[in-house]
């Protein structure tokens with residue numbers, strides 16, 4: 226992981242449903258890092274991701290991105306271009322897997338030949354080659370999620386926000402999705418994942434932040450390799466939970 230910040234949100238506040246849903250003095254997202262964002266239902270995870278993606282306006286927030294510090298309203302178009310938000314039940318067009326993955330590229334003004342080459346490569350990447358001609362709406366939940374990941378990756382975002390990506394997946398689909406997330410990281414794409422599956426997903430994560438009562442709490446911030454060692458020791462030595470189960474107030 227590269228510890229260099231990709232973007233920073235300062236004084237991020239959102240008032241919703243008669244309360245301050247989000248009140249976050251500082252959120253730093255690192256380049257090519259993997260951050261897990263946890264929190265109870267209704268804690269504001271989806272709202273936070275949409276603000277980061279430039280899709281939903283906060284009441285206030287300044288964004289430090291690409292060498293500039295701007296109010297969210299001035300930065301949100303740039304965020305939209307470089308950050309992709311993936312819904313937990315991705316919307317797929319009633320067309321082939323190939324057409325779904327190619328969709329964003331035609332909008333980016335690429336030629337047919339270039340689109341074809343890039344889509345073929347991305348189908349391979351996602352292990353979807355054998356499903357290329359199938360209607361995307363007829364796939365399983367896990368396959369749909371992989372189509373959505375492929376469609377997002379082909380746009381070469383700097384940051385991918387995955388909202389509960391494993392929510393309705395069987396074991397094999399989860400493992401494949403973990404594998405693709407690992408690949409995205411190694412390709413230099415930052416990933417933020419909302420998930421309740423800390424045990425398995427922790428091996429991918431560089432950071433774990435927890436959202437509660439509008440505040441962000443930092444659970445761990447260690448190299449994944451060190452975390453793996455800690456977890457092995459914890460599991461070997463006792464029945465205790467791995468070390469990332471305990472919250473500490475965010476002191477960044």
Ligand SMILES: Nc1ncnc2c1ncn2[C@@H]1O[C@H](COP(=O)(O)OP(=O)(O)O)[C@@H](O)[C@H]1O
Pocket residue numbers: 241242246264265266267268269270271272273
């Ligand atoms: N448009 C809205 N108007 C009023 N309340 C909303 C609106 N959108 C979301 N909320 C509320 O904001 C809270 C946070 O929602 P959300 O960000 O989806 O949380 P999470 O993803 O953590 O479950 C929830 O209590 C939800 O009911």
Ligand SMILES: [Mg+2]
Pocket residue numbers: 270271272388
């Ligand atoms: Mg949500």
